[in-house]
Amino acid sequence: MPIEVHPSALKRTKWHEYLVRFVFGGLITAAAGIIAKKFGPEVGGLFLAFPAIFPATATLVEKHETEKKREKGQNDIVRGRDAAAFDAAGSAMGSVGLFVFAVLVLQFIQGHSLWLVLAGATLCWLAASVLTWWIRMRVL
Amino acid sequence: MIDILIRFAVGGLVVSVFSVIGDMLKPKSFAGLFGAAPSVALATLALTVRSEGAAYAAREAHSMMAGCIAFFIYVSAVSWIIMRYKLKTLWVAVGAVPVWFAVAFGLWWIR
Numbered sequence: 387m388p389i390e391v392h393p394s395a396l397k398r399t400k401w402h403e404y405l406v407r408f409v410f411g412g413l414i415t416a417a418a419g420i421i422a423k424k425f426g427p428e429v430g431g432l433f434l435a436f437p438a439i440f441p442a443t444a445t446l447v448e449k450h451e452t453e454k455k456r457e458k459g460q461n462d463i464v465r466g467r468d469a470a471a472f473d474a475a476g477s478a479m480g481s482v483g484l485f486v487f488a489v490l491v492l493q494f495i496q497g498h499s500l501w502l503v504l505a506g507a508t509l510c511w512l513a514a515s516v517l518t519w520w521i522r523m524r525v526l
Numbered sequence: 527m528i529d530i531l532i533r534f535a536v537g538g539l540v541v542s543v544f545s546v547i548g549d550m551l552k553p554k555s556f557a558g559l560f561g562a563a564p565s566v567a568l569a570t571l572a573l574t575v576r577s578e579g580a581a582y583a584a585r586e587a588h589s590m591m592a593g594c595i596a597f598f599i600y601v602s603a604v605s606w607i608i609m610r611y612k613l614k615t616l617w618v619a620v621g622a623v624p625v626w627f628a629v630a631f632g633l634w635w636i637r
Contacts, residue, residue: 387553387556389551389552389553389556390551390552390553391550391551391552392550392551392552393550395549395550396546396549396550399549404542404545404546407538407541407542407545408538408539408541408542409538410541411537411538411539411540411541411542411545411565411566412533412534412535412537412538412541413534413537414537414566415533415534415536415537415538415540415541415566415569415570416530416531416533416534416537418533418566418570419529419530419533419570419573419574420530422574422586426585427574427578427582427583427585427586427589428585428586428588428589428634429589429634430586430589431585431586431587431588431589431590431593432589432590432592432593432596432630432631432634433566433593434564434566434567434570434571434586434587434589434590434593435566435567435590435593435594435596435597435630436566436593436597436626436630437597437600437601437619437623437626438541438566439541439545439561440561440600440601440604440619441615441616441619441620441623443545443548443561444561444604444615444616444619445615445616445619446549447554447557447615448614448615448616451554463612464612466615467608467612467613467614467615468608468609469554470608470615471604471605471606471608471609472553472554472555472558472605473554473555473557473558473561474558474561474601474602474604474605474608474619475555475558475601475602475605476554476555476556476557476558476559476561477558477559477561477562477597477601477605478558478562478598478601478602478605479555479558479559479562480558480559480560480561480562480563481562481594481597481598481601482598483559483562484562484563484564484567484594484597485591485594485595485598487564487567488567488587488588488590488591488593488594489587489591491567491571491583491584491587491590492584492587492588492591495571495575495580495583495584495587496580496581496584497580500571500572500575500576500580504568504571504572507564508564508568511563511564515559515562516559519555519556519559522555523555
């Protein structure tokens with residue numbers, strides 16, 4: 387299955403939908419800091435992988451896919467929900483990369499350059515996620 | 527208070543950047559990878575190392591591994607429920623959040 391980039395898809399997203407994701411992302415980042423200060427880094431660290439904006443993103447996927455079908459004269463809600471389910475399945479594959487990110491940060495953040503560790507771990511997140519996705523598409 | 531506001535702004539910005547990248551990609555299963563981007567972690571760890579030190583950030587990263595497993599189970603459950611029962615995405619995604627809490631805190635408790 388080829389990977390495609392569609393910058394025009396951004397036109398479907400309304401400004402308040404961008405705002406909702408910014409606010410949720412900001413809130414969970416602030417909350418993770420507050421929780422870590424109050425209950426310690428072990429509890430705060432859990433929230434570094436909290437699905438903060440996932441409900442908003444998955445809902446947008448369903449909405450946009452349903453709108454596209456409606457523009458073609460089809461009232462197909464099921465296709466929109468299927469798209470959201472595929473998006474969630476992709477996030478499950480991405481969480482493998484997220485785990486790799488956490489392991490690398492744990493191993494290298496002490497005694498190495500912060501930016502080098504974060505950049506390297508992010509690249510490894512991307513590589514592990516894409517590899518997991520590629521294997522999943524090949525196998526099934 | 528300033529620290530919280532900085533975290534809010536940086537976190538919101540990083541999360542938004544990864545979301546926009548995901549919005550532009552097809553197929554949806556590939557775009558979904560960006561729903562699991564380390565956006566909150568990047569913003570938090572960068573600020574935490576500066577304020578609390580690298581050892582503190584390493585302890586957060588250790589717990590994050592449990593959060594990742596919880597995230598995997600949460601999104602897998604959401605995907606399966608929507609696919610199987612064709613329910614409204616928002617209800618499933620919000621309704622399943624207790625799954626994340628149960629797995630994350632369960633793993634943290636038994637560690």
